[in-house]
Amino acid sequence: MKRAIIIILVIGLALAGIVYKLNKNKAEVAQETAIVAEKNAAVTVRIDTARTQSMNLAYQANGTFMPKQEVTVAAETGGRVVRVLVDEGSRVGVGQTLAIVEGDKLNVNVSNAQAAYDNARTNLQRYESALATGGVTQAQVDQMRLQFENAKNNLKSAKLTAGDVTIKTSVAGIVNARKIEPGAYVSPGTPAFDIVNVSTLKLRVNVDEKNVATLRVGQNVEVLASVYSDKKFSGRITFIAPKSDGSLNFPVEIEIANNPNNDLRAGMYGTAVFGGSGTANALVVPRTAFVGSISDNKVFILKNGKAIETKVQSGRSFGDLIEVISGLQAGDQVIISGQINLMDQTPVEVIK
Incomplete structure (x- = not known):
């Protein structure tokens, strides 16, 4: 009996030791976790500095050249094609006969x-x-x-x-595609030729809300073509959309008179340069400093190791830099990456 009591006491002491050790380990783990959590509370970010800089006032917008006139000429009467009088690339005038149908x-x-x-x-x-x-x-x-x-x-x-057995064109231009051959049978409405007039072209670009206010219909615009680095063309604004798209951009259409050699071709990549070659000093920050859209006018600045949510008023766009009219001062450090994890007063750690 005495021996059994001793065994029970030994087992009890062992269990008590085990429980004590487990509780001690748990406390140590909790303490280490708290230390790690405290170290990892800061969000890693990158920063840049708001600065006053001399900026080129020219604003560029890109688009694709389109022909002012593009017409598909169709047969008006059914029958068999006897002769085709023009080839692809042929220049044609208004009223010219393109093909003869039997x-x-x-x-x-x-x-x-x-x-x-x-x-x-x-x-x-x-x-x-x-x-x-x-x-x-x-x-x-x-x-x-x-x-x-x-x-x-x-x-x-x-x-x-x-x-109507003669297929004629109602516009002048160049035959871009010939869709019929002698011997083929055409029905009324069968597409026969695509005629493109590139003596005048259109360039359609999107201009943001900060710059569209300076544009007027009839205003002259310098136009560049990516394939002609040494040539400049003159255009005229013919249309400014009264309503923006979902990104607060306004479609603007520019008409350009081609040169005598018709160097510009429909489908080429073009750039419209608005605002001339003047310069002005402006307080700017990187475009990436803005949280969400630029029009939301919200940035985070770094103060005393914390991210401070700040409301600003954005101005003109200079490519990767955005003018800030109010809300910041030169020298303020703005956060340019990591904002997705930030709220006001969030501790941050700056990385290079």
């Missing part, structure tokens, strides 16, 4: 209409002569005159239809 059936219709017209005219003349001698009544002459007018209109309609 018109034998149409010519037969013209002949029949002509015969009916000649017959109605002869009958009308005979009835008018008979009216003078009393051989016919005035009502009969009127009826014959009506038949003559109908025959004349039918002849005119047949000639107009027969004229």
Whole structure:
């Protein structure tokens, strides 16, 4: 009995030792975790400095050149193509015949209409002569005159239809694509040629809300083409959208007169330069300093090791730099990365 009691006491002391050791280890782990959490409380960020800088006032926007006129010429009458008179790359003028469609059936219709017209005219003349001698009544002459007018209109309609066997262009330009070949059968409305006029082109660009206020319809704009580094072109603003898109950009359309060699081609990449070559001093920060959209006007500045949420008023865009009109001073350190993890007063750690 005494031995059993001793065993129980030994086991109890062992269990008590184990519990004590576990509690001690748990306390040590909790203490170490608290130390690590305290060390890791700071969010890692990068910073830049707000500074006053001489900025080029020119604002650039990119787009793609488009032809002012682009027309698909289609066949107006069905039939078999007899001849194609132009090739791709040919220059064509307004009203020029591009192809001829077989018109034998149409010519037969013209002949029949002509015969009916000649017959109605002869009958009308005979009835008018008979009216003078009393051989016919005035009502009969009127009826014959009506038949003559109908025959004349039918002849005119047949000639107009027969004229449609030639496929003509309504615009001047260059044949960009030929879609028919001799021997092919075309139906009314079949696309035959694509005509592109590149004597004048359009450049459509997007301008942000900070810069669009300085633009006017009719204003001259310098235009550059990426493939011609040594050439400049002059354009004129013809359209400014009254409504912005979802990114607060306004579509602006510029018309450019091509040079005599038609160096500019539809589909080329172009750049519009607004604002001339003047300069001005402006307080600027990197575009990446803004949280969300620039129009949200929110940045974080670094003060005493913490991120301070700051409301600013943004101004003009200078590419990767944005003007700040109010809310910051030169020398303020703004956070340019890591903002997604920040709230006001969040401790931060700056990395290079």
